[in-house]
Each structure stands twice: as structure tokens, then as C-alpha cells.
Amino acid sequence: MSKRDILSVLDMEKDLGEIIDLSLELKKNRYRSYDSLKNKVLGLIFEKPSTRTRTSLEVAIDQLGGHAVYLNPSEMQLGRGETISDTGHVLSRFLDAIAYRAYDHRNVVELARSTSIPVINALDDVEHPLQIVADFMTVKEKKGRFTNLKFSYIGDGNNMANSLMFGSALLGTDMYVASPKGYEPKSEFVEKARNVAKQHGSTITITNDPVEAARDADIIYTDVWISMGEESKKGEKEKAFKAYQINESLVSNAKRDYIFMHCLPAHRGLEVTDGVADSINSVIFDEAENRLHSEKGVLYKLLSY
Numbered sequence: 001m002s003k004r005d006i007l008s009v010l011d012m013e014k015d016l017g018e019i020i021d022l023s024l025e026l027k028k029n030r031y032r033s034y035d036s037l038k039n040k041v042l043g044l045i046f047e048k049p050s051t052r053t054r055t056s057l058e059v060a061i062d063q064l065g066g067h068a069v070y071l072n073p074s075e076m077q078l079g080r081g082e083t084i085s086d087t088g089h090v091l092s093r094f095l096d097a098i099a100y101r102a103y104d105h106r107n108v109v110e111l112a113r114s115t116s117i118p119v120i121n122a123l124d125d126v127e128h129p130l131q132i133v134a135d136f137m138t139v140k141e142k143k144g145r146f147t148n149l150k151f152s153y154i155g156d157g158n159n160m161a162n163s164l165m166f167g168s169a170l171l172g173t174d175m176y177v178a179s180p181k182g183y184e185p186k187s188e189f190v191e192k193a194r195n196v197a198k199q200h201g202s203t204i205t206i207t208n209d210p211v212e213a214a215r216d217a218d219i220i221y222t223d224v225w226i227s228m229g230e231e232s233k234k235g236e237k238e239k240a241f242k243a244y245q246i247n248e249s250l251v252s253n254a255k256r257d258y259i260f261m262h263c264l265p266a267h268r269g270l271e272v273t274d275g276v277a278d279s280i281n282s283v284i285f286d287e288a289e290n291r292l293h294s295e296k297g298v299l300y301k302l303l304s305y
């Protein structure tokens with residue numbers, strides 16, 4: 001059987017909905033021991049910090065009967081110049097899958113190219129596919145459907161924006177992205193998402209107006225303004241994004257039963273106020289919990305053969 005990588009949300013083109021349903025099923029039976037991935041070992045290579053992705057992947061593989069090995073790149077020979085390609089060839093002989101969080105998407109592609117085992121993108125500068133499975137699982141739980149919804153992402157046109165556009169496009173959800181001028185998602189990703197959305201009967205709208213996005217929204221989503229690795233842009237970006245804060249006034253434009261989502265970590269007082277993050281409309285901690293269940297779904301799909 002040929003291996004399957006998940007480097008992009010679009011690598012789940014055929015079965016994103018199925019993986020979400022499986023994840024919802026696994027959530028119902030959280031403490032049942034499946035043992036379906038007995039003896040399977042997942043390597044975790046993380047170049048950047050993580051609270052949710054690392055922990056949930058470790059617990060997920062454990063609850064499925066396998067286990068994880070955490071690899072800090074600065075303690076590997078990678079940090080001393082061994083190539084990604086040689087690393088991939090060697091790790092393929094020990095492990096059953098690798099989750100890789102990288103600064104540069106090209107390195108994730110390179111690792112996938114040089115391994116004979118599945119590689120999962122655990123976030124890079126272009127995408128965050130695992131987050132999307134948890135996010136749309138949460139949408140299904142809270143709204144019961146993917147279609148006839150206005151999903152509004154208000155914030156930076158970053159990795160989250162790209163992956164959310166691809167997820168919406170695959171599931172037929174109408175999506176708005178509102179970003180300041182100069183911070184919109186790159187047109188190559190918007191065009192790609194629009195092509196997929198067309199096949200599933202949905203639309204992707206890009207705007208610079210946060211109120212247009214918030215108006216009658218079913219879902220309001222945001223992410224940090226300064227992603228990992230962008231710390232030097234802090235001053236410039238905080239200024240540019242000021243009017244894009246998710247606060248009580250902005251969400252008053254949304255539907256009464258809208259849900260607030262955020263992949264977390266949140267920088268409270270910047271992209272979102274406490275009033276919104278802690279409101280009854282906020283589902284951020286259910287969303288975070290779903291990282292665990294959805295990663296079990298993804299790992300099961302990739303490794304149970």
C-alpha cells in the first residue's frame with residue numbers, strides 16, 4: 001500500500017467529511033481502548049512551540065494503543081547539518097508516521113518526499129491541516145451542518161486563513177475572510193480555494209471590511225495577529241489590525257446564536273477581548289478538546305491497515 005501524507009487540507013479532499021464523522025464517533029467512546037494502532041510509533045518533530053498539537057497527538061496515539069517519540073530538532077543531527085532527506089530516510093526505518101511542525105512549508109514537502117511513511121503537517125507557514133479537522137468537527141457539533149452557514153474569519157491572511165478556506169471549500173461552507181489591506185491571504189491560495197469551492201457549491205469572499213464579514217455570521221473565527229516567527233512585525237501588525245479586533249461591538253452584527261472560534265493560543269486584548277472569548281457564544285475550549293478526537297480520526301485513517 002502506498003503511503004498517504006497530509007501536508008494540506010486538500011490532501012483530505014475525498015474524505016474530510018468521513019474523518020470528521022469518525023472523530024465524532026471516537027469522541028463518544030473516548031475512554032474505550034481501541035488498540036487499533038498497537039505498536040505503531042509516531043515521531044513528533046517540532047521546530048516551533050506547541051501546547052495543543054503536541055499534547056493532543058501524544059495522547060491520541062496513546063489512546064489508540066501506539067506511542068509517540070518527541071524529537072527536538074535542535075537536539076537532532078538536523079541542527080548540525082544532516083539533511084532533511086537523510087533524516088527522512090533513516091526515520092522511516094524506525095517510525096510508522098511523522099508529524100512535523102516547521103517554519104518553512106518546503107521542508108515539510110522535502111521530508112514527505114524522503115520518507116516511506118506518512119508525514120503529517122503539524123503547522124507550517126502555509127497551512128495547519130490538523131486544526132481544520134477539529135474546527136469543522138466543532139462546527140458539525142454546534143451547528144449540525146456545513147452548508148447554509150456564513151463562516152467569517154476576521155484577521156491575518158495566514159496559515160489558518162489558507163487552511164480554513166480549503167476546509168470550507170471542500171465542505172461547501174460559504175466563507176468570508178476580512179483582513180486589512182496588504183494582509184489578505186495570497187491570491188494563489190484564494191484562487192485554489194475558489195476552484196474547489198465551485199465544485200462544492202460554496203463561495204469564498206475576501207474583504208477589507210470586518211463589519212461586512214461579521215454581519216449575520218454563524219461563525220466568527222480569528223487567529224493571532226503575529227504568528228510564530230513573525231515577532232519582528234509586532235508593532236506594524238498591531239497597528240494595522242486594530243479595527244479587526246473581535247470585540248462586543250463587532251460581534252453584535254452576527255446572528256444571535258453565532259459561535260466564536262479561535263485555534264488558540266489567544267492574545268487576549270489584541271485579536272479578541274475577554275468579553276467575547278469568555279462569552280456563552282465562545283466554543284474555544286470545545287474546539288481545543290476536539291484536537292484530540294480529530295487527531296485520533298486522522299491517525300486511525302492513516303495507520304490502521
Ligand code: CP
Pocket residue numbers: 049050051052053054123131263264265
Ligand atoms: N492551535 C494550535 O496548533 O496550538 P499549539 O500551537 O499550542 O499546538
Ligand code: NVA
Pocket residue numbers: 123124158159160223224226227228263264265
Ligand atoms: N497563525 C498561528 C497559528 C498558531 C496555532 C501561527 O502560525 O503561529
